[in-house]
Amino acid sequence: MAMWIQAQQLQGDALHQMQALYGQHFPIEVRHYLAQWIESQLWDSVELDTPGEEVKAKRMLDSLVAELQKKAQLQGGEDGFLLKIKLGHYANQFKSTYDRCPLELVRCIRHILQSEKRLVQDATSASCGSESQSLDSLSQRHQQINQAFEELRLATQETENDMKKLQHNQEYFIIQYQENLRIQAQISSLSALTVAERTQREPTLQSKRATVESWLAREASTLQKYRLDLSEQHQKTLALLRKQQTLILDEELIQWKRRQQLAGNGGPHEGGLDVLQSWCEKLADLIWQNRQQIRRCEHLTQQLPLPGPMEDLLSKLNADITDIISALVTSTFIIEKQPPQVLKTQTKFAATVRLLVGGKLNVHMNPPQVKAVIVSEQQAKALLKNESTHSESSGEILNNNCVMEYHKATGTLSAHFRNMSLKRIKRSDRRGAESVTEEKFTVLFESQFSVGGNELVFHVKTLSLPVVVIVHGSQDNNATATVLWDNAFAEPGRVPFVVPDKVQWPQLCEALDMKYKAEMHSSRGLSEENLVFLAQKAFSSTSNNPEDFHSMTITWAQFNRESLPGRNFTFWQWFDGVVELMKKHLKPHWNDGAILGFVNKQQAQDMLLSKPNGTFLLRFSDSEIGGITIAWVAENPSKSGERLVWNLLPYTTKDFSIRSLADRISDLNHLLFLYPDKPKNDVFAKYYTPPISKAPVDGYVKPQIKQVVPEFTSPNPEPPILMDQTTSPSVGHPSSFTVYPSMTEAMLDAEGDFDLEDTMDVALHVEELLRRPMPNQWGNQQS
Known part of the structure; x- marks a missing residue:
């Protein structure tokens, strides 16, 4: 059965492959209901190519059919009736299909089990590190839950049988009680008879009456015992239901919500909701069956009142079962797709809420409406403390009402808010140094619906993850910092939206690594050396020992409130600038390992001076947000025999939107080897822009922009680009030259940081000049 439990956890293409294994030849329902039996059989012991093994295969077929028939007989209740018919049909189908060729059945089952095992193993090997739990641990926990469901099913079936016996x-x-009343009426009517007739008939009637009354007295005691025993069984079943519900709602569902929160920081996607729904639906089904049994027991008690404590016992059972189902319904009203946690006003956004037990409780028969409002942190606290009975709003959301829809194919009941927009926001008074991008709100979703013919009415609410409201894109960076800190360090069951003011440095490293890998769509995250570099920056330290930082804590203020020493930006703003630069322009180079990035100027110098001239590396700028520079080792043009490490003015997103990193490296002929010793073309050639065709179009050749470092310019091996084929009267041959955006000495710095603000002005100016019409020989502009 363990294999089947694991197979049910498959996702995506693996799940589709597993489902494709089943069909009319072997229905998936048979695999599900006979999972333990199927996996315990020695299918591999049958030699498929040996005719004599057909007898053994026939015995296995007969056993399979017998197990199906046995399973069918155990089904009871309204829902079990259809399953009983279906399993009985499958038993007959297997008998007729494989009776003459039982070896084909063995071959079919072996293929299915081997394929399932391969799919599960592939899924296990694909998962790594903290991105997935141990499959063994997961299987054990799921097996525990499934076994508990089987116990509950059997207990519920047992009380159902006892209920029928009690009713009978x-x-x-x-x-018999009516018979006794009839006898009493007959005895009373004897007074109208003669003494002789009365004497003849009365003894018989009195004897019969005594016998019936004696039986009634004994049977009343027996019925009372049956009722008490049934109440005890229900109490035990409800205790098991509470335990199972606690395991599913307080552990499994809470873990799913935690994974959903970490997904906001780039953690693995929060899968497994369909499995949770199946468990919650089983709970709802079992709870409702037990509730109906208790209601029937109440009816029987009212129908035949007997002295004893039954009325109080049933009242308590009814209250307990109502509490259980209320907790289930209110806890399974969840947000499947969270609204964006950085929420910009006047911008469309979406969200999806889902009721995990909606289909099972037939809520969709009268589809409820869900309303969304945005509330402040204080309002959220009041709601959770039940201090506020109505939903006050801190803003206005457009298109904030939606009707829940039932999707028959998936069995889900959900409401999809596709076009919400935050029109305005009302901010509260800020505390101390808190900025608007540190203020947290939440989107409250609420609804009301009834089940069981309006027997129970539920008012359900659920809060989104914290959101930070911004009005301009420039606030996005700081708002993202608030969200990242909250997602990473929020504790389960917290008061909204309390987070620690300081955390251990390794905890923050884990959050930064998760964010970095997610943005880069890469398994190559931040190495220990990268994290040491970040620690040096965060703590203004010069230590290169990772152990020195393991016990250190970092505060929120150090993370994104206080500027780094000598800079006008915070640690997070610098890191987020790197992430944005890499994500937009340099992702493939990072994944190729071409960018060291997290290296300071002194480290780069030490590394390059031990290498041949022309060796270069790429590192992130210390002085500029979202900047990356090229450092290389070369001879000092002013002093023969002296070697220096040069640093090019940092490139930013604006630079790479004009010319890519690979092309810029290609332009610089003095760059030969990527550190430590890789020829640059081996690393970057696949990213070079193909050369522009020199064939003129409409009489013109398209120019191109290249960059040079004047002090390190070498003859360009490429032929010059002809700017115009028209011959000037004063020049006997076509003008030919290559245009380079000139780079001043201020752009080079062998020691310190750069003062020049923007390298793009020259390139943009040249680009503008190249687009202008050229003057002809008469001084007019060419079109």
Whole structure:
């Protein structure tokens, strides 16, 4: 059965492959209901190519059919009736299909089990590190839950059988009670008869009456015992239901919500909701069956009142079962797709809420409406403390009402808010140094619906993850910092939206690594050396020992409130600038390992001076947000025999939107080897822009922009680009030259940081000049 439990956890293409294994030849329902039996059989012991093994295969077929028939007989209740018919049909189908060729059945089952094992193993090997739990641990926990469901099913079936027995005995008791009343009426009517007739008939009637009354007294005691025993069984079943519900709602569902929160920081996607729904639906089904049994027991008690504590016991059972189902319904009203946690006003956004037990409780028969409002942190606290009975709003959301829809194919009941927009926001008074991008709100979703013919009415609410409201894109960076800190360090069951003011440095490293890998769509995250570099920056330290930082804590203020020493930006703003630069322009180079990035100027110098001239590396700028520079080692043009490490003015997103990193490296002929010793073309050639065709179009050749470092310019091996084929009267041959955006000495710095603000002005100016019409020989502009 363990294999089947694991197979049910498959996702995506693996799940589709597993489902494709089943069909009319072997229905998936048979695999599900006979999972333990199927996996315990020695299918591999049958030699498929040996005719004599057909007898053994026939025995296995007969055993399979017998197990199906046995399973069918155990089904009871309204829902079990259809399953009983279906399993009986499958038993007959297997008998007729494989009776003459039982070896084909063995071959079919072996293929299915081997394929399932391969799919599970592939899924296990694909998962790594903290991105997935141990499959063994997961299987054990799921097996525990499934076993508990089997116990609950059997217990519920047992109380159902006892209920039917009690009902039958009580009906017989009432019949006998009516018989006793009839005998009493006959005895009373004897007074109208003669003494002789009365003397003849009265002894018989009195004897019969005594016998019936004696039986009624004994049976009343028996019925009372049946009722008490049934109440005890229900108490035990409800205790098991509470335990199972606690395991699913307080552990499994809470873990799913935690994974959903970490997904906001780039953690693995929060899968497994369909499995949770199946568990919640089983709970709802079992709870409702037990509730109906308790209601029937109440009816029987009212029908035939007997002295004893039954009325109080049933009242308590009814209250307990109502509490259980209320907790289930209110806890399974969840947000499947969270609204964006950085929420910009006047911008469309979406969200999806889902009721995990909606289909099972037939809520969709009268589809409820869900309303969304945005509330402040204080309002959220009041709601959770039940201090506020109505939903006050801190803003206005357009298109904030939606009707829940039932999707028959998936069995889900959900509401999809596709076009919400935050029109305005009302901010509260800020505390101390808190900025608007540190203020947290939440989107409250609420609805009301009834189940069981309006027997129970539920008012359900659920809060989104914290959101930070911004009005301009420039606030996005700081708002993202608030969200990242909250997602990473929020504790389960917290008061909204309390987070620690300081955390251990390794905890923050884990959050930064998760964010970095997610943005880069890469398994190559931040190495220990990268994290040491970040620690040096965060703590203004010069230590290169990772152990020195393991016990250190970092505060929120150090993370994104206080500027780094000598800079006008915070640690997070610098890191986020790197992430944005890499994500937009340099992702493939990072994944190729071409960018060291997290290296300071002194480290780069030490590394390059031990390498041949022309060796270069790429590192992130210390002085500019979202900047990356090229450092290389070369001879000092002013002093023969002296070697220096040069640093090019940092490139930013604006630079790479004009010319890519690979092309810029290609332009610089003095760059030969990527550190430590890789020829640059081996690393970057696949990213070079193909050369522009020199064939003129409409009489013109398209120019191109290249960059040079004047002090390190070498003859360009490429032929010059002809700017115009028209011959000037004063020049006997076509003008030919290559245009380079000139780079001043201020752009080079062998020691310190750069003062020049923007390298793009020259390139943009040249680009503008190249687009202008050229003057002809008469001084007019060419078109």
